[in-house]
Amino acid sequence: MRKIIIAGGSGFIGRKLCSHYLSKGFEVVVLTRKPSYEDVGVRFVHWNAKDLGTWQHELEGAELLINMNGRSVDCRYNEANKKQIYDSRIMSTAILGAAIQELSDPPAVWLNSSSATIYRHAEDRQMDEVNGEIGSGFSVDVCKKWEAAFFNAKTLKTRKVALRISIVLGNNGGALKPLVNLTRLGLGGHQGKGSQFFSWVHETDLIRAIDFIKETDNIEGPVNIAAPNPERNKKVMLLLRNSLGIHFGIPSPKWLLEIGAVFIKTETELILKSRNVIPSKLRDNGFVFEYNHLEKAFKSLVIKK
Secondary structure: OOEEEEEOOOOHHHHHHHHHHHHOOOEEEEEEOOOOOOOOOEEEEEOOOOOOOHHHHHHOOOOEEEEOOOOOOOOOOOHHHHHHHHHHHHHHHHHHHHHHHOOOOOOOEEEEEEEHHHEOOOOOOOEOOOOOOEOOOHHHHHHHHHHHHHHOOOOOOOEEEEEEEOEEEOOOOEOHHHHHHHHHOOOOOOEOOOOOEEOEEEHHHHHHHHHHHHHOOOOOEEEEEOOOOOEEHHHHHHHHHHHHOOOOOOOEOHHHHHHHHHHOOOOOHHHHOOOOEOOHHHHHOOOOOOOOOHHHHHHHHHOOO
């Protein structure tokens, strides 16, 4: 049976991938420290994401390896959390590379998660994989070191793609639920100046794009997983209010967001950074987004909440 390996497959995106590939008849193996759910058909294999072990034999003959491992960045950037964010991404990626080098029949394709936040704050122009400008700061540094660990691994028989994933919109995870809750409380106005761009991808198109990359042999290197039409924050919140049938929303200035971020233990960068990212590689290779406009994406999701 054709086999898919998902490292860190217990999260929101991982579970979507499991369901997708099970429905296509694949054997699905999830590498995890501790299974957090049960799913008929998924086989869980223990690993600690930093040392070689018996788990590496699962990779033999796999058609696809997807690494989604990484501690959530939705937290305060103190030193302890920063270390966990770095280590969970870099160590898991490095040990997968080391494992592949020891295999006689390594995975044909290795997709490693990354983030569209690797690009600089951009309100002036769009960022793609060729002409995009890499930014600076903690979150960018995480992405740079994460991708370096990935591309430095010597895996000559394995095609590699770094998935620079934008903000994911989904019903059971991702960024949508907190935005919906704020809007229903009357706090659905723009955040900060409201001029920052919001790059996003619908959960359905994320899974479709991953499958498309798997099947398209000439795609390699970094790939932006983002819908082709990023919107400014003011427009995002207007479209969300309209989708929910709410006609007003109090804006949140930066100083108020800074205070609120402390109380809910997160960082304002997740809201205020302008992510103006477009998917040139996907479009150039013929991928068509089902949800290419935010209004359609919101309507497909918030009506179910």
